[in-house]
Amino acid sequence: YFSGSPVLVVEAPFAEAVLLETLALSIFNHDGAVASAASRMVLAAASRPCIEMGSRRTHEQAALAAARAAYLAGFASTSNLAAGQAYGIPTSGTSAHAFTLVHDTERDAFVAQVDSLGKQTTLLVDTYDVEAAVRTAVEVAGTGLGAVRIDSGDLGELARQVRRQLDGLGARDTRIVVTGDLDELAIAGLAAAPVDGYGVGTSLVTGSGHPTCGFVYKLVARAASDAAGAPLVGVAKHSPDKATVAGRKWALRRLDDSGAATAEVIGIGPLPDQAEHGADVGGRRLLVDLVRDGDRVWREPLADSRDRHSRSFGELPISAHQLSRGEPVLRTVYETDVRQRR
Amino acid sequence: YFSGSPVLVVEAPFAEAVLLETLALSIFNHDGAVASAASRMVLAAASRPCIEMGSRRTHEQAALAAARAAYLAGFASTSNLAAGQAYGIPTSGTSAHAFTLVHDTERDAFVAQVDSLGKQTTLLVDTYDVEAAVRTAVEVAGTGLGAVRIDSGDLGELARQVRRQLDGLGARDTRIVVTGDLDELAIAGLAAAPVDGYGVGTSLVTGSGHPTCGFVYKLVARAASDAAGAPLVGVAKHSPDKATVAGRKWALRRLDDSGAATAEVIGIGPLPDQAEHGADVGGRRLLVDLVRDGDRVWREPLADSRDRHSRSFGELPISAHQLSRGEPVLRTVYETDVRQRR
Structure with missing residues (x-):
């Protein structure tokens, strides 16, 4: 994962989403x-x-x-x-x-x-x-x-x-x-x-010097009204050094022709439609549906997750092989619409 | 606790004692x-x-x-x-x-x-x-x-x-x-x-820079035979930097007349008998029976443990108030018999 990239998106009534906060962060951070x-x-x-x-x-x-x-x-x-x-x-x-x-x-x-x-x-x-x-x-x-x-x-x-x-x-x-x-x-x-x-x-x-990750769980949008399908309104806090970016995010890992990762691409709003842009939405989609209307719709055997980690790591630049401290090996790029960069 | 001082002593058949090892260390270390x-x-x-x-x-x-x-x-x-x-x-x-x-x-x-x-x-x-x-x-x-x-x-x-x-x-x-x-x-x-x-x-x-303690669980003595009441034979490993001290230990916190702690006293063998030495065995006993013959014989409400920590901390020298790195505030003294020092 890279700076600012959404690892989990929860769409729910406020009380239900808040109830998930501590458990989700415990799992991700530990x-x-x-x-x-x-x-x-x-x-x-x-x-x-x-x-x-x-x-x-x-x-x-x-x-x-x-x-x-x-x-x-x-x-x-x-x-x-x-x-x-x-x-x-x-x-x-x-x-x-x-x-x-x-x-x-x-x-x-x-x-x-x-x-x-x-x-x-x-x-x-x-x-x-x-x-x-x-x-x-x-x-x-x-x-x-x-x-x-x-x-x-x-x-x-x-x-x-x-x-x-x-x-x-x-x-x-x-x-x-x-x-x-x-x-x-x-x-x-x-x-x-x-x-x-x-x-x-x-x-x-103990995470070898980093016993917890810095994952946070932030409200970034709320429905404009209680009506079904009401539009989302982005919200953000302005706390010094802890400001958040308003709006529901999507995330792609941009890959070059050889399959090597070149950037973490984050956008606000709906993910650009794959059909509309041909097969290429500008990278590998990083978010999948886990739960829909309260039903679990995704299961992945542990061995498959293990293979996926290995493949994802293999996509990263060679600088990901550095064991000493350093900058993130991929830059995070914010795009409101992938079409704008073409 | 101080260097070398026994925090938990388990006397049990080997297989039972080994089964406790990981759980006991998890609790103490975390x-x-x-x-x-x-x-x-x-x-x-x-x-x-x-x-x-x-x-x-x-x-x-x-x-x-x-x-x-x-x-x-x-x-x-x-x-x-x-x-x-x-x-x-x-x-x-x-x-x-x-x-x-x-x-x-x-x-x-x-x-x-x-x-x-x-x-x-x-x-x-x-x-x-x-x-x-x-x-x-x-x-x-x-x-x-x-x-x-x-x-x-x-x-x-x-x-x-x-x-x-x-x-x-x-x-x-x-x-x-x-x-x-x-x-x-x-x-x-x-x-x-x-x-x-x-x-x-x-x-x-995350333990503020020290996410786990260094507690270890070591075999220090074994019965000379399977007979009930067989004498204990001290055993120790000689691994470089990880050598252990043979023999079943007892531990006392030595206090001066004002009630201030002056040393952690560790001995091998049976704890000197309180009766034999009057009320003074040379300090505050640090070990109590928790389980005897498989039955739990000690319960302490959490509030009492909290008070006990506060009292024990209060006994320590003023150097225990130092927040920066330093040496242990009490030295560990090994005695095979507290009578020898009198």
Whole structure:
């Protein structure tokens, strides 16, 4: 989404619209913050999978929404089993340090885990000494061990040491998963290290520095009278720094011939009719009907939303790949009528 | 809480204790972050009431927990009616800009609100022009108007102008409530302005820069055998930077003769017996039994928790009143036996 662009338009009697305000903003502001962080992390991770592991660092119900938002934005899986059950998100995880500590020896813990979950499991190797643990892990599970997890220390350097050790032991297909206060910058910093997956917790569920989005919900027009079909009258507040633009908006993402996005186009009034202008209304329509006359008319499986996010991200200019702070990668253009620009 | 101090001790079979891990950490990390921010804001606001208004900037269920955490830490009320219903927290609020905008004129909106809610209501005066709105507000509600809310602009300067205007109109008891991206530093910055209350949203529910606490849940001891009453064996992980201290802990807040806290005292093993040492075990016990043999044995009304937070905060050194970053105001002292220090 880009500055000033309508993400949700509600047409309703005033009291009903006001009742939706807090719930709609809660969902957009919370889930949007997590999804935005997830999208940056998935970008930084390139083709390596990211695992959502942040439940313990956010509210217990927000954790489910965070797992869903992360998956939508490209995460591969979640460690939250309730989110897996509720939304059909793939679940994955590794064992905890407590599992190793409750056994008499690290070897006992590894044997118990491999006996129960098979050799494809992920063994945690940093409870005591990483090198000794990797040796034990391959002795217990064999060279077919699925993965090892490193949760502390210099992750890049440890990953290189562990990769060399695993290769030397013949466990060339054993993957290395790293965890431990990762964010998109730390993930990008590990791009050259032999890492096969990232487990991300705290920074993901707290929006990685941006724990809430700035979505607002504003009255921009009201009916001129109570009569059915009464014309809309634009309204706007003039509060300093918080002024709003009057009028019901539409939004298009303008694309060039190659399908690359070039601008966010916002207009006031009815969306220009597709029929009237041929197939080209000047871009991809960003608003669809979700509810009509109180009935839900749009359903999108989570996997489709995930694909759509990936496609929309792919349309953006290369500057969207920048992880540091910057200006919006698309400018917002206001048009009252797309025909005027032709 | 202070570094290394146990906030929750769970004694249970391994599988049961592990099941509690994520839920317990979610509650402590989320609610603790909000309560910590709230406590700093209440401190900055001194005797002026703070109103929790952050629901729209956090997950819809987290919003209820945030309202509860804020109240516990000293907030006066919440705008979340569901939190009022669930936890008995006083509710309050003002009208929205949309309420003014949906009327033909600001005066119509004020008349409708005062007719419905009485003169003690709070009128929002920054939709169009603050000075004109304040004049209209007093014309409509009279000099007995409860309060006005300012949500934008230079809040300190506007509060001074509005105070002068209200006093000039004879509305000397009409209060001024300010809102708009306030945090503890902005609240402290308004200490000299004629403000009667603060509405706080975004920064409160996102922990004001610290959206999650760093609570962890660690296995520190296990029974030597499955026999009932088997002795505990301390266990600890050695992960770099994440090492833990083995052994079941107790915690006391050491107080001097005036009741001021001087140290967080943590010991390993059983808490020194109060009877054995007279009334003085070296401080205030920080752990109480919540659940015994699966039965809940402790209930504390929210108002009592709120009072307890206020008393505990009052025990802390004056350096706890510092709003900028700093060292912990109490040092953590490890003792294996309080008798050794006597």
